[in-house]
Amino acid sequence: MREEQHVISAISYHKTEKIIEFNQQKYLKIQHRLHLYKDKIQSASRQFRLEHIHDISYRPFTDAGLLYLHTNQGVFAFEVNGDPGHFIHSYKKLKSSIK
Template sequence: MKDEHRKIMSAVSYYKTERTIDGNQQHYTKKQYDIYLYEDKILTGNRHFSLEHVNDVSYRPISDAGLLYLHTNQGVFAFEVDVDPAHFIKSYKKLKNSIK
């Protein structure tokens, strides 16, 4: 869900594990999506956050992956990532500080 008319400031991939049941067996599928940081918003696979409604972005490593957190006025949203999203967080903080 990219916005082709605006410049992407940063992006990071995240994963969602979906569970399906077929007959008597459970199947897990890991799907990849992207989070895009624009000058005025953050877009995920199925959500849109105006940058003014994002209060912070943080990261917490866990075992073989990590969780990227978007702290918003709608709550905290967690995204499973398999790389350190430091570049994404740095871009967000630089952009947010330039708006203040």
């Protein structure tokens, strides 16, 4: 039986996808959530093990901001609307307890 994992922190992000309907190009924002677990961060399409994440940073813009996961496979950006301070703090607290 698989152990149920507890979400430590979560934050919403959105991904903009280009679609074509009736020969018109449209942009659709799809909302997803990043979930922080004790051993990984899970997005809608990827899973990042905590030991492969070097850091998390945030750059605010006028109406949104970018949350960056710095990993051993490169930097992954997630567009967020709110302040991700609680998510970053939870990650850093968890990461420091593992070391």
